[in-house]
Amino acid sequence: MRNLLKKELWSEKNWLIGLSCYVLAVNLLFLPLAKHTDGTFAILALVFTLPAFPLLVLIKSFLLYKNEWDMNTGLLLFSLPVRRYKIVLAKLGAITAEVFLYTFLALLIPYIILNWYSKGLYGAEIPTLIKLWLLGSLGTFILIPFPTFAYIFSRAFVRFRGWIMTISLIVILIIFFKYIAFGKAIFGFLPPVSFNFIICGEINSVTASTETLAATFLFDLLLLWGSSYFLEKAEM
Amino acid sequence: MIEIVDVVKRYGHTYAIGGINLKIDKGSFVGLIGPNGSGKTTLLKLVFGYERPSSGYIHINGESPSTMTNSFIAYYPEVESLYSGMKVSQLLGWYSEFFLDWDKEKEKKLIQFFDLPLQKYIYQLSKGFRTRLKLILTLARNAKLFLLDEPLSGIDPTSRDRIVSAVLNEYREDRTFILATHIVSEAETLFDRTIFLLDGNIVIDGESDDLRSKYGKSIDAIFKEELNA
Numbered sequence: 181m182r183n184l185l186k187k188e189l190w191s192e193k194n195w196l197i198g199l200s201c202y203v204l205a206v207n208l209l210f211l212p213l214a215k216h217t218d219g220t221f222a223i224l225a226l227v228f229t230l231p232a233f234p235l236l237v238l239i240k241s242f243l244l245y246k247n248e249w250d251m252n253t254g255l256l257l258f259s260l261p262v263r264r265y266k267i268v269l270a271k272l273g274a275i276t277a278e279v280f281l282y283t284f285l286a287l288l289i290p291y292i293i294l295n296w297y298s299k300g301l302y303g304a305e306i307p308t309l310i311k312l313w314l315l316g317s318l319g320t321f322i323l324i325p326f327p328t329f330a331y332i333f334s335r336a337f338v339r340f341r342g343w344i345m346t347i348s349l350i351v352i353l354i355i356f357f358k359y360i361a362f363g364k365a366i367f368g369f370l371p372p373v374s375f376n377f378i379i380c381g382e383i384n385s386v387t388a389s390t391e392t393l394a395a396t397f398l399f400d401l402l403l404l405w406g407s408s409y410f411l412e413k414a415e416m
Numbered sequence: 417m418i419e420i421v422d423v424v425k426r427y428g429h430t431y432a433i434g435g436i437n438l439k440i441d442k443g444s445f446v447g448l449i450g451p452n453g454s455g456k457t458t459l460l461k462l463v464f465g466y467e468r469p470s471s472g473y474i475h476i477n478g479e480s481p482s483t484m485t486n487s488f489i490a491y492y493p494e495v496e497s498l499y500s501g502m503k504v505s506q507l508l509g510w511y512s513e514f515f516l517d518w519d520k521e522k523e524k525k526l527i528q529f530f531d532l533p534l535q536k537y538i539y540q541l542s543k544g545f546r547t548r549l550k551l552i553l554t555l556a557r558n559a560k561l562f563l564l565d566e567p568l569s570g571i572d573p574t575s576r577d578r579i580v581s582a583v584l585n586e587y588r589e590d591r592t593f594i595l596a597t598h599i600v601s602e603a604e605t606l607f608d609r610t611i612f613l614l615d616g617n618i619v620i621d622g623e624s625d626d627l628r629s630k631y632g633k634s635i636d637a638i639f640k641e642e643l644n645a
Contacts, residue, residue, distance in 0.1 A: 261487035
């Protein structure tokens with residue numbers, strides 16, 4: 181398992197370097213604005229790094245598998261004497277590491293710059309930053325199993341895989357939205373997490389619904405189980 | 417060792433394998449011969465478990481092919497299957513850790529024999545060297561069954577000789593080899609049994625020496641003349 185994860189992380193190395201460079205470049209681009217302590221710098225730096233990232237993760241989540249077939253490297257990967265759920269977990273592990281690292285950098289770099297110029301007045305406190313980081317990362321992480329399952333499921337078919345993947349992704353989302361109310365009721369005992377942070381001189385409040393997160397995790401577990409099942413059956 | 421019973425493989429309406437029955441004993445070296453598209457790769461993939469039969473079954477040592485049988489079967493794929501962003505040494509180190517039957521000494525000997533540059537990235541290697549690396553990944557194991565899919569294809573004659581001798585060096589009585597090829601002349605000395613495939617069906621199957629006596633010609637000549645290859 182550790183060895184599988186090592187390979188996946190190694191394969192993601194260039195992506196990680198590229199993404200880190202992107203975060204750095206965006207922050208450097210808006211650096212002159214950091215002198216004006218109105219928070220514009222932080223907003224621009226975050227807008228250009230964070231909102232599109234979940235979309236990138238969604239694409240990466242199935243490309244990690246698609247490439248194994250397209251490049252025929254799956255012949256090597258599936259020749260290993262390991263159950264394929266371990267492959268699913270290793271790929272999940274690698275992309276999760278990518279999510280947490282990217283989100284960390286996307287928050288940390290503007291935080292450092294902002295605190296350098298505004299002496300902490302307009303930035304967030306460290307515990308708040310950690311909460312934002314965890315929340316942002318987990319919010320992105322919970323999306324990973326959706327395209328993963330849709331792609332692996334489509335491999336069970338010989339033809340029209342693109343259509344099957346798209347339709348199955350839509351079906352999963354419909355099921356998910358129907359399930360989530362029920363799922364939230366199961367985890368209704370969990371308290372929400374709230375915290376404040378200052379930006380543009382104003383106090384902003386964020387409340388995270390832990391019951392939604394927990395219910396989504398449960399759904400994710402089912403999708404990962406399904407992904408492992410269909411990957412075990414997948415032909416190369 | 418291998419039991420293939422009424423195996424059919426269909427892709428939609430196309431039959432890649434059209435009902436094959438076959439028994440292969442432990443210790444045999446089988447040549448699987450046929451023109452391109454005759455079903456050689458599909459049959460090897462079915463035996464390894466990369467693909468599943470549409471009907472019929474395959475047993476290897478009494479087990480259906482699965483990720484668990486990968487522990488004693490070594491598969492050499494014809495197509496490029498290496499992670500090009502890795503260094504040769506890195507790939508060997510990573511891959512070898514998964515196999516209990518990996519032989520480090522043999523790996524060293526094969527690296528020397530094939531003159532493989534360990535510090536190069538795989539994308540920097542020529543096709544010949546990538547073939548050699550794939551062969552090391554297969555032959556460095558002390559597997560019970562070796563499935564080699566066209567190891568001689570697209571390779572210059574000098575490298576072919578090296579590959580044939582490397583495969584020959586690995587042959588033991590407790591190991592079974594199936595080598596699929598359409599380049600028969602260089603490889604036919606290896607085969608003690610030869611199976612000719614055409615359009616997904618076995619058309620000739622027998623001990624190589626018996627076939628040579630029966631047809632009065634080499635396996636290569638039988639392939640070219642009888643199969644019009």
